[in-house]
Amino acid sequence: MGINPVLLKELKVRMRGWRAAGIIALYLLVLTAVAVFIIYTVFTDPYTSSIDPQVSIGAYTGLAIIQFILIMFIVPALTAGAISGEREKQTLDLVLCTKLRPISIITGKLFASTSQTLLLIIASFPIFSMVFLFGGISIKEITQLFGFYMVTAVTIGSIGIFFSTHLKRTTASTVLTYGTLAFLAFGTIFIGVFYIRIFYQWDYEKFLPLLYSNPLAGFSSLLAEQFGYYGGINSFLGLSAGLGRNSNAVKAISPWLGNIIFDAVLSAVLLALSAARINPVRKGIFGFLRSGRRRKKASGN
Amino acid sequence: MLAIRNLNKRYGRFQAVSDLNLDISEGEIFGFVGPNGAGKTTTMKIICGLLRATSGEITLDGTDIIQNSKSIKEKIGYMPDFFGVYDDLKVSEYLEFYASIYNIKGQERKRITDDLLELVDLNSKREAYVDSLSRGMKQRLCLARSLVHNPRLLVLDEPASGMDPRARFEMKEILKNLKGMGKTIIISSHILSELAELCTSIGIIDQGRMVISGSNAEIMQQVYNKKVVKLKVTARLDDAVLILKEYPFVDKLVIGENTIQAGFKGGDGEMSRVLSGLISRGIPVVSFAQMDGNLEDVFMKVTRGEEEQWA
Numbered sequence: 001m002g003i004n005p006v007l008l009k010e011l012k013v014r015m016r017g018w019r020a021a022g023i024i025a026l027y028l029l030v031l032t033a034v035a036v037f038i039i040y041t042v043f044t045d046p047y048t049s050s051i052d053p054q055v056s057i058g059a060y061t062g063l064a065i066i067q068f069i070l071i072m073f074i075v076p077a078l079t080a081g082a083i084s085g086e087r088e089k090q091t092l093d094l095v096l097c098t099k100l101r102p103i104s105i106i107t108g109k110l111f112a113s114t115s116q117t118l119l120l121i122i123a124s125f126p127i128f129s130m131v132f133l134f135g136g137i138s139i140k141e142i143t144q145l146f147g148f149y150m151v152t153a154v155t156i157g158s159i160g161i162f163f164s165t166h167l168k169r170t171t172a173s174t175v176l177t178y179g180t181l182a183f184l185a186f187g188t189i190f191i192g193v194f195y196i197r198i199f200y201q202w203d204y205e206k207f208l209p210l211l212y213s214n215p216l217a218g219f220s221s222l223l224a225e226q227f228g229y230y231g232g233i234n235s236f237l238g239l240s241a242g243l244g245r246n247s248n249a250v251k252a253i254s255p256w257l258g259n260i261i262f263d264a265v266l267s268a269v270l271l272a273l274s275a276a277r278i279n280p281v282r283k284g285i286f287g288f289l290r291s292g293r294r295r296k297k298a299s300g301n
Numbered sequence: 302m303l304a305i306r307n308l309n310k311r312y313g314r315f316q317a318v319s320d321l322n323l324d325i326s327e328g329e330i331f332g333f334v335g336p337n338g339a340g341k342t343t344t345m346k347i348i349c350g351l352l353r354a355t356s357g358e359i360t361l362d363g364t365d366i367i368q369n370s371k372s373i374k375e376k377i378g379y380m381p382d383f384f385g386v387y388d389d390l391k392v393s394e395y396l397e398f399y400a401s402i403y404n405i406k407g408q409e410r411k412r413i414t415d416d417l418l419e420l421v422d423l424n425s426k427r428e429a430y431v432d433s434l435s436r437g438m439k440q441r442l443c444l445a446r447s448l449v450h451n452p453r454l455l456v457l458d459e460p461a462s463g464m465d466p467r468a469r470f471e472m473k474e475i476l477k478n479l480k481g482m483g484k485t486i487i488i489s490s491h492i493l494s495e496l497a498e499l500c501t502s503i504g505i506i507d508q509g510r511m512v513i514s515g516s517n518a519e520i521m522q523q524v525y526n527k528k529v530v531k532l533k534v535t536a537r538l539d540d541a542v543l544i545l546k547e548y549p550f551v552d553k554l555v556i557g558e559n560t561i562q563a564g565f566k567g568g569d570g571e572m573s574r575v576l577s578g579l580i581s582r583g584i585p586v587v588s589f590a591q592m593d594g595n596l597e598d599v600f601m602k603v604t605r606g607e608e609e610q611w612a
Contacts, residue, residue: 090385
């Protein structure tokens with residue numbers, strides 16, 4: 001079994017021309033600017049020692065957040081046109097009439113965009129390695145963080161591909177992908193707050209499972225778990241405080257782990273639905289029922 | 302080789318294909334003709350596994366196409382009427398991508414790419430970006446793409462549509478080559494004259510129904526219930542016309558400058574009697590041959606509401 005031909009072709013096409021290099025350059029430029037800003041702020045602060053590990057934790061969390069936000073913005077742009085773009089260019093039928101299975105087309109597209117994201121993450125290693133200069137950060141934390149990035153990128157990619165297969169236009173698919181992300185990131189918090197404020201349900205643990213679907217909650221809980229629940233950037237969006245303290249749910253499973261499990265399930269479901277959608281001879285649930293009835297009738301005769 | 306039985310395709314209330322039956326033998330070039338919206342593309346897409354039939358059965362070498370779509374797709378090459386290309390891919394990479402889908406690797410992939418580019422006369426463009434090719438070249442490249450896995454059955458949907466006369470001629474030459482290679486081909490067009498000289502048999506579809514199908518001669522026979530003979534004389538054209546009118550099985554005569562087209566209701570025996578009659582009475586006949594007939598007339602006749610006569 002060789003490498004997925006769609007993945008190979010996509011990588012070749014995506015890396016051609018100035019666009020890929022431009023994205024990497026812009027991405028690194030943003031990260032570098034953030035890193036320089038953090039270091040400059042810390043070094044010019046008369047109350048901070050230049051060899052304080054807090055410096056590296058601050059730089060690490062700052063860079064981690066910026067990278068996470070960049071991934072949330074870039075991945076939908078890379079995937080929301082994956083299938084709808086093929087439809088618009090009238091190239092989809094040419095692939096579907098080959099022996100390639102629909103799921104191979106879907107995964108080829110997903111892994112191509114995920115690979116591009118992975119490339120961005122790898123390209124950011126030198127900037128991240130700066131935090132090691134000050135101590136306080138281990139390889140384990142960086143690995144956890146980058147693993148979390150990849151899971152999030154695959155999930156966002158799956159959402160993009162799902163809309164791309166179900167909608168004809170790339171524009172509509174892109175809007176809905178960003179919309180879904182906004183709902184997961186902010187809508188779920190809003191529902192929680194609504195639940196607490198309107199119904200005066202102060203036992204907010206009940207809505208914590210909802211936050212397992214929230215990538216921001218998962219991300220902030222990962223940072224909080226790595227460096228403790230209090231102080232600095234760890235109270236990012238105020239989520240880690242809520243997730244971290246006095247929560248039985250959190251004791252059972254870390255929110256970021258819950259988020260990874262949720263992401264894995266969601267990605268699998270969305271990819272399966274996407275593959276079914278582009279299968280031109282799919283039966284659909286009603287088709288299965290009809291053919292089942294027909295078989296029953298035939299065996300009865 | 303390919304058998305279609307009672308094929309139906311319905312989109313809501315619209316019946317795109319209705320009880321279509323068709324048999325195509327190995328090595329046959331089948332011309333699928335019909336006006337726009339007749340159901341040609343729908344039928345072809347169903348054959349290639351790009352659409353699900355509402356009912357009916359299609360078998361290729363006895364194997365059900367729908368139940369065994371993956372293995373069947375290795376035997377079918379499809380060229381759609383409208384298609385796009387990838388912007389950032391070179392001509393050779395384009396073919397190599399499709400070859401890789403069929404697990405064709407290394408030197409074999411390179412050899413197949415070279416052979417196909419030679420066949421469609423795009424060798425000089427192998428390093429050009431696909432997007433930069435002219436329409437005719439893209440059509441030829443798409444044809445090469447459909448051949449990359451050496452399919453036994455080629456399904457070509459309007460392969461020459463939108464081409465200029467030169468590109469149309471080149472495409473026809475390539476198709477003749479494929480015919481020589483023994484490929485079984487289904488080719489659609491709404492222009493019958495395009496297919497008449499290329500195809501071994503023709504099917505005319507209208508409003509989703511196969512109105513008539515068979516070899517050119519069989520279709521002429523079915524439609525006109527007669528043969529058409531064209532004869533050429535060097536002199537005494539009027540005498541030849543008078544002699545022809547003496548035979549009861551000769552009906553309509555179309556008279557040219559020194560040619561006559563005569564409709565025959567009889568068989569070869571009657572044709573032979575007429576020829577010897579003309580020669581014995583001193584008519585200087587230089588040629589006497591059965592015509593394939595004007596299929597355009599047939600097409601117009603059978604697609605203007607007279608199908609009940611032929612169905």
